[in-house]
Amino acid sequence: MLILTCPNCGIAADETDLAPGGEAHITRHGPEASDDEFEGYLFHKRNPKGVHFERWRHAFGCGKWFHAARDTATLEVFGTYPAQTLEPPKALQALIRKKRPDWEGFQK
Amino acid sequence: MPEAVSSMAGAEFSGAVDIREDGLQGMVTLRGDLGDAKVAGAVKAAVGLAMPKARQIKKGKNGGVAWMSPDEVLLLCDHAGADALVAKLDKALVGVHHLAVNVSDARAMFTLTGTGVREVIAKGAPADLSPAGLPIGEIRRSRIGQIAAAFWLSEAETLHLVCFRSVGAHMFRWLENAAAADTLPGVL
Ligand SMILES: [Zn+2]
Numbered sequence: 001m002l003i004l005t006c007p008n009c010g011i012a013a014d015e016t017d018l019a020p021g022g023e024a025h026i027t028r029h030g031p032e033a034s035d036d037e038f039e040g041y042l043f044h045k046r047n048p049k050g051v052h053f054e055r056w057r058h059a060f061g062c063g064k065w066f067h068a069a070r071d072t073a074t075l076e077v078f079g080t081y082p083a084q085t086l087e088p089p090k091a092l093q094a095l096i097r098k099k100r101p102d103w104e105g106f107q108k
Numbered sequence: 109m110p111e112a113v114s115s116m117a118g119a120e121f122s123g124a125v126d127i128r129e130d131g132l133q134g135m136v137t138l139r140g141d142l143g144d145a146k147v148a149g150a151v152k153a154a155v156g157l158a159m160p161k162a163r164q165i166k167k168g169k170n171g172g173v174a175w176m177s178p179d180e181v182l183l184l185c186d187h188a189g190a191d192a193l194v195a196k197l198d199k200a201l202v203g204v205h206h207l208a209v210n211v212s213d214a215r216a217m218f219t220l221t222g223t224g225v226r227e228v229i230a231k232g233a234p235a236d237l238s239p240a241g242l243p244i245g246e247i248r249r250s251r252i253g254q255i256a257a258a259f260w261l262s263e264a265e266t267l268h269l270v271c272f273r274s275v276g277a278h279m280f281r282w283l284e285n286a287a288a289a290d291t292l293p294g295v296l
Contacts, residue, residue, distance in 0.1 A: 008178050009162055009249075014234035017250055060251040062177035 004056055007080050008064040021055030023047075024067050025087060025108060049073050051096055051103050053088055056080075069096060112187065115216035115276030123287040124295075125222030129280060132187035133217045134171075135270075136194055139180045140206035150200035154193050155183055165247040165260050174247045176258070182270075187212055216276030218269045218283065224295040225267040229259060231286045253282050 002015040011017075023045045029037040046052070052072045057065050065083040069092055070076060078099065079092045088096075093106055116129035136154075140147045148159040155171035160181065165174040171193075172184035185193050190210040197208040220228060230237040232252040242248050247260040252271070255278065259269040271279045 011163070011248070012236070016234050060256050061249045064177060 002070075002075060002077070004066075004068050004077060005080050006058040006061060006064070007066050007082050008058060009062040011058070011061055013058055013061055017058065017060040019057040019059035021057055021065065024053040024055045025106075027108070046107075051078070051100055053106070055083070071100070112213065115273045116280050119280060121280070121284045121287065123284065123289045124292045125220050125225050125228055125287045127280070127283050127287060128219050128221075129276070130217040130219055130268075133212065133215070134185035134187040134190035134193070135210075135212045135215050135217075136183040136185065136190055136197070136208060137176075137180065137211050138183060138197060138206065138208050140201070140204065142175075142179060142181065144204065146201060146204050147206065150197050150206075151181065151183070153200055154196055155185065163246045163248070165245060167262065174258070174260070176247075176249065182258075214273055215270055216273045216279060218279065220267040220269065220283070220287070222265055222287075224287075224292040225261070225265060227292050227295050228283065228287045229267065229269070232282065233257070233259075252279065255279060255282075 003012050004018060005012045026041060028041050050071055050073055052070060054068050054070070055065060056068050066080055067083060067085070067088070068080045069078040069088055078096050081089050081092060087108070088106055096103055112132055114129060114131045118131045119129045121127040138151065142159055151157065151159055151173055155168060155173055157166045157168045157173045160166055160173055160175040163175055166172060174182045176182050183193060190212045194208045194210050226237040229252065233250045235248050235250040236242060242261065244261045244263065247258055249258045251257060255271055255275045257269055257271040257279070259267055261267050
């Protein structure tokens with residue numbers, strides 16, 4: 001069972017209190033975007049085996065969105081961080097590099 | 109004007125713990141920037157209490173206030189006084205981005221008393237119900253079975269629970285079942 005600590009209210013929330021929001025830090029291109037760009041936004045997800053960044057919502061709790069970094073293979077949670085950011089905090093990236101030396105690093 | 113009736117009209121149950129539907133309870137949702145001094149001032153003027161910290165619930169002589177999310181508090185007051193409280197908040201917050209709504213009749217509220225109140229809720233909520241996980245004076249929003257609920261303890265053996273009125277009857281039946289006599293072996 002996945003337990004993520006919501007950075008908005010501080011509760012260590014069970015997976016069943018949360019709603020998944022898919023891959024984090026993806027770019028939705030603007031109104032003039034091409035079909036290919038929109039297709040990429042909708043369908044072309046990274047889906048890695050290993051380090052992954054996701055969006056979650058504390059649906060049954062405070063109701064707010066946040067980000068989580070975890071390993072999709074081991075379910076180890078590296079950390080959670082606020083929704084209002086375009087990339088994972090530097091300290092969290094450093095922690096993940098330390099735990100997963102072969103990680104290719106954060107990619108937009 | 110039709111007479112107001114609460115979700116379960118004050119129904120009671122006695123089993124492993126005692127359960128009571130609280131009857132008419134005034135509740136006002138206030139959303140806004142909780143860090144704004146004007147918002148805090150409006151709450152203070154409305155119920156006489158300072159803005160709660162994250163997950164905190166406070167009770168006073170003139171009502172209560174509970175932290176619901178980073179931009180939302182729930183004010184507790186007399187059922188008859190809820191509309192006046194909304195008007196008071198709106199007046200105090202002219203020009204300040206906010207939303208105040210009387211949600212009294214959209215909610216159901218229950219009180220559980222007895223030694224095993226934490227255990228009864230723990231049967232259906234994926235929450236840490238231990239005294240360390242949910243200290244007295246802290247409110248937890250989670251779910252009971254399949255339905256959203258918020259609950260807190262005001263004393264060691266007194267637990268309060270709020271849910272949507274539309275599922276109030278279901279909640280009462282769920283609680284009755286979870287609190288059936290002789291179903292808390294480690295406690296009673
Ligand atoms: Zn939360």
